[in-house]
Amino acid sequence: DADVTQTPRNRITKTGKRIMLECSQTKGHDRMYWYRQDPGLGLRLIYYSFDVKDINKGEISDGYSVSRQAQAKFSLSLESAIPNQTALYFCATSDSGLAGDEQFFGPGTRLTVL
Amino acid sequence: AQTVTQSQPEMSVQEAETVTLSCTYDTSESNYYLFWYKQPPSRQMILVIRQEAYKQQNATENRFSVNFQKAAKSFSLKISDSQLGDTAMYFCAFMKLVSGAGSYQLTFGKGTKLSVIP
Numbered sequence: 001d002a003d004v005t006q007t008p009r010n011r012i013t014k015t016g017k018r019i020m021l022e023c024s025q026t027k028g029h030d031r032m033y034w035y036r037q038d039p040g041l042g043l044r045l046i047y048y049s050f051d052v053k054d055i056n057k058g059e060i061s062d063g064y065s066v067s068r069q070a071q072a073k074f075s076l077s078l079e080s081a082i083p084n085q086t087a088l089y090f091c092a093t094s095d096s097g098l099a100g101d102e103q104f105f106g107p108g109t110r111l112t113v114l
Numbered sequence: 115a116q117t118v119t120q121s122q123p124e125m126s127v128q129e130a131e132t133v134t135l136s137c138t139y140d141t142s143e144s145n146y147y148l149f150w151y152k153q154p155p156s157r158q159m160i161l162v163i164r165q166e167a168y169k170q171q172n173a174t175e176n177r178f179s180v181n182f183q184k185a186a187k188s189f190s191l192k193i194s195d196s197q198l199g200d201t202a203m204y205f206c207a208f209m210k211l212v213s214g215a216g217s218y219q220l221t222f223g224k225g226t227k228l229s230v231i232p
Contacts, residue, residue, distance in 0.1 A: 031217070040123075042205055042222035043159075050217065058219075090159065094218075100147040100166055100209065103220060105159035 003027045004106040006091050012112045019078040021109050023091030031095070032074040033103065034058075034066060037088040046089075049074055081113040118208050120223035127196045128231050134181075135191045135226045137206030144168075146210040148182070148189045149220070153203040162204070165189065193228075201230045 004025045013019050023032065030051050035043040035058075045058030047066040055066055063085060067075045078085055088110050092103040117140045127133035139148070150162040165173045165182050172180050177194045193200055206223040 040224055042118075042224040043220075044222070045219060048217065048219070056217070088157065092159075100164060101218065102149075102161050102164070108157045108159075 004091060004093055004104055006089075006106040006109050008109060009107065010110045010112075012114065013081055014114050015082055017081050019081050019111065021076045021089055021091075021111070023074045023076070023106055025072050025091075025093045025104075025106075027093055027104060028071075029093040029095050029104075030071065031093060031101075032068065033092040033094075034064075034074070034076045035090045035092065036060065036085075037090060037108075043090065046076065078111075078113075081111075083113045085111065086113045087111060118206055118221055118223035120204075120206055120226050122226045123224070124227045124229070126229040126231055127193075129196055129198060131196055132192060132194045133196055133228065135193075135204050135206075135228065137189045137191070137223055139187050139189065139206070139208045141187070141208065141210065143210050146208060147218075148180075149207040149209065150178070150180070150189075150191045151205045151207060151222075152200075153205065153225075154199075154201065159205075163191070196230045198230050198232065201228060203227050 007022045033048040034046040037043045049068045052068050065077045088108050090108050091106040094101040094103045119138045146167045148165045152160045152162045163175045179192045181190045203225045205225045207220045209220050
């Protein structure tokens with residue numbers, strides 16, 4: 001079984017709809033991240049969390065919110081989706097405290113906003 | 115602000131040949147980490163290799179090696195004996211400690227699309 005899972009894998013929605021992307025991990029890591037990937041732009045950090053009580057904004061947090069329901073679960077919400085939020089979204093995890101820790105990525109969610 | 119630049123949007127290489135992907139970065143920090151991630155058509159992000167800035171020895175992982183030039187802020191990836199399974203997007207990434215936050219954050223380049231030709 002995959003260590004980092006994301007649901008759904010693909011989603012098409014309409015402008016103005018509320019969307020939630022979910023991430024679960026079985027690696028026992030404290031730190032979780034949400035990135036978006038756009039063609040030609042690489043991955044950019046949206047939000048990250050060190051533990052259940054800690055949430056931090058990343059480079060491009062506007063229009064997004066997150067919830068860390070448990071150590072293993074980190075959800076990303078788009079309160080009112082807009083077409084320029086069409087992208088590939090990745091969740092990632094890493095162990096806590098060590099410099100240079102590898103980030104382990106989920107399989108991604110492809111979101112299309114019409 | 116840290117930036118990571120991959121100047122080659124696309125590259126191709128013949129199977130069994132060697133190819134080098136370029137990456138430069140901009141930072142005023144003295145200690146940091148650099149990574150190469152691979153994203154095959156399955157879109158899964160996979161760590162290829164990592165380098166710690168204060169280690170002078172270039173990292174190697176089987177057919178993958180880096181040429182780390184700290185003064186030039188260059189971190190290129192060499193793939194030897196290219197295989198069809200190496201066809202993927204390759205992302206260079208820079209990690210540093212975020213002051214006051216106690217966290218390490220990754221900044222990615224825009225990627226290089228590598229095609230291995232049979």
